[in-house]
Amino acid sequence: MLTGKKLAVVGVGKLGEALISGLLKKGELKIGDITGSVGHESSIARVKERLGIESSLDNRQVVKGKDIVLLAVKPQNMDLVVRELNDVLTEDQLLVSVAASVTTAFVQERLDKPIAVVRAMPNTPSLMNAGMTGLCSGAHAGEKDKKMAEEIFKCVGRTVFVDESLMDGVTALSASGPAYLYVIIESLAEAGVKLGIPRDVSTLLAAQTMYGAASMVLESKAHPALLKDSVTTPAGCTIDGLMELEEGKLRVTLIKAVVKAAERARELVNTQNSKK
Ligand SMILES: NC(=O)c1ccc[n+]([C@@H]2O[C@H](COP(=O)([O-])OP(=O)(O)OC[C@H]3O[C@@H](n4cnc5c(N)ncnc54)[C@H](OP(=O)(O)O)[C@@H]3O)[C@@H](O)[C@H]2O)c1
Incomplete structure (x- = not known):
C-alpha cells in the first residue's frame, strides 16, 4: 500500500529514525521516497549517515508534494510546526502525528483545510522491530488513510486502532x-x-x-x-x-x-x- 508513495518525516530524531529504518528494511519504501527535516544543521549529516536519506531545515519545502507527512517532533514543538505547515499542506495529503498527548483536534484546529490526520502512539521497542503502536483517526481520515498510516507502524511491530478517548490508556499501558x-x-x-x-x-x-x-x-x-x-x-x-x-x-x-x-x-x- 505504501509502494510508490512519497513520505516526509518532520523531525528525524530517535523515533523518526526507527520508523524510517523499519520502512527501508521491510522494503516498503526506497531511500529516494523519503525526505526528512531536522531542527539543527548538524543533524543533516547524522540522518544521511545513518539512514542514507536527504534532510533539511526547511519543513515547508520537505512536505511539499509528499503523499504522507509524518510529524515526529517533540509535543512542545507541534503548535509551531503545524502552524508553519498549514498553508503548504493540501487536502490530498495524509498527516500522521506521533507526538505524545497531542490530539487530532489540536492538529486540525491549526489547519484551515479538512486534511486527514491519524495519531499514533508507538513505543521504544519499535527500535527492535518489536514495537506496539496504538492509533486513532481524526475527523477527516477515511479507511484508506487509516490503512496507510497503519502500514508505517506495521514495519516496526504490531498495531491496533482504538477510539481517541482510549489513547491516554494506550500511552500509559504500551x-x-x-x-x-x-x-x-x-x-x-x-x-x-x-x-x-x-x-x-x-x-x-x-x-x-x-x-x-x-x-x-x-x-x-x-x-x-x-x-x-x-x-x-x-x-x-x-x-x-x-x-x-x-x-x-x-x-x-x-x-x-x-x-x-x-x-x-x-x-x-x-x-x-x-x-x-
Ligand atoms: N521515542 C519514543 O519512543 C516515542 C514513543 C512514542 C511517541 N514519541 C513521540 O515522538 C516524537 C519524537 O520523539 P523522539 O524521542 O524521536 O524525540 P527526538 O529524538 O528529540 O526527535 C525530535 C526531532 O525533531 C527535530 N526537530 C526539532 N525541532 C524541529 C523543527 N522545528 N522542525 C523540524 N524538526 C525539528 C529534532 O532535530 P535535531 O535533532 O536537529 O534537534 C529531532 O531530530 C515526540 O513527539 C514523542 O512524543 C516518541
Missing part, C-alpha cells in the same frame, strides 16, 4: 509499559543474583523469560491466567512464589501504576490543548 517491565526484569535479575547466579546470566534468564511469556500470550492467544495455571504444579514451588506476589500486591500495584500514568497523560493533553 508506551510507558516498557519502563514497568524493565523494573520487573531488573528485580527478577536481582533475585537471581541473591541466589548466587552471575548478574549477566540472571538478566538473560529474566529477560528471555519475559519475552517467552509474552510470546506465549501473543501466539497461543490463551488467557494469561490459564498459561499461569499450566506452570503452577499443585504443591510445587511456583505456587509459593505466586503467594508472595499476591502478598506484595503486585497486581494492584501494576493496575494503579497504569491508571496513574493515564491520568498524567490526560493532564498533558489538557496542557497541550490549552496552548491554542
Whole structure:
C-alpha cells in the first residue's frame, strides 16, 4: 500500500529514525521516497549517515508534494510546526502525528483545510522491530488513510486502532509499559543474583523469560491466567512464589501504576490543548 508513495518525516530524531529504518528494511519504501527535516544543521549529516536519506531545515519545502507527512517532533514543538505547515499542506495529503498527548483536534484546529490526520502512539521497542503502536483517526481520515498510516507502524511491530478517548490508556499501558517491565526484569535479575547466579546470566534468564511469556500470550492467544495455571504444579514451588506476589500486591500495584500514568497523560493533553 505504501509502494510508490512519497513520505516526509518532520523531525528525524530517535523515533523518526526507527520508523524510517523499519520502512527501508521491510522494503516498503526506497531511500529516494523519503525526505526528512531536522531542527539543527548538524543533524543533516547524522540522518544521511545513518539512514542514507536527504534532510533539511526547511519543513515547508520537505512536505511539499509528499503523499504522507509524518510529524515526529517533540509535543512542545507541534503548535509551531503545524502552524508553519498549514498553508503548504493540501487536502490530498495524509498527516500522521506521533507526538505524545497531542490530539487530532489540536492538529486540525491549526489547519484551515479538512486534511486527514491519524495519531499514533508507538513505543521504544519499535527500535527492535518489536514495537506496539496504538492509533486513532481524526475527523477527516477515511479507511484508506487509516490503512496507510497503519502500514508505517506495521514495519516496526504490531498495531491496533482504538477510539481517541482510549489513547491516554494506550500511552500509559504500551508506551510507558516498557519502563514497568524493565523494573520487573531488573528485580527478577536481582533475585537471581541473591541466589548466587552471575548478574549477566540472571538478566538473560529474566529477560528471555519475559519475552517467552509474552510470546506465549501473543501466539497461543490463551488467557494469561490459564498459561499461569499450566506452570503452577499443585504443591510445587511456583505456587509459593505466586503467594508472595499476591502478598506484595503486585497486581494492584501494576493496575494503579497504569491508571496513574493515564491520568498524567490526560493532564498533558489538557496542557497541550490549552496552548491554542
Ligand atoms: N521515542 C519514543 O519512543 C516515542 C514513543 C512514542 C511517541 N514519541 C513521540 O515522538 C516524537 C519524537 O520523539 P523522539 O524521542 O524521536 O524525540 P527526538 O529524538 O528529540 O526527535 C525530535 C526531532 O525533531 C527535530 N526537530 C526539532 N525541532 C524541529 C523543527 N522545528 N522542525 C523540524 N524538526 C525539528 C529534532 O532535530 P535535531 O535533532 O536537529 O534537534 C529531532 O531530530 C515526540 O513527539 C514523542 O512524543 C516518541
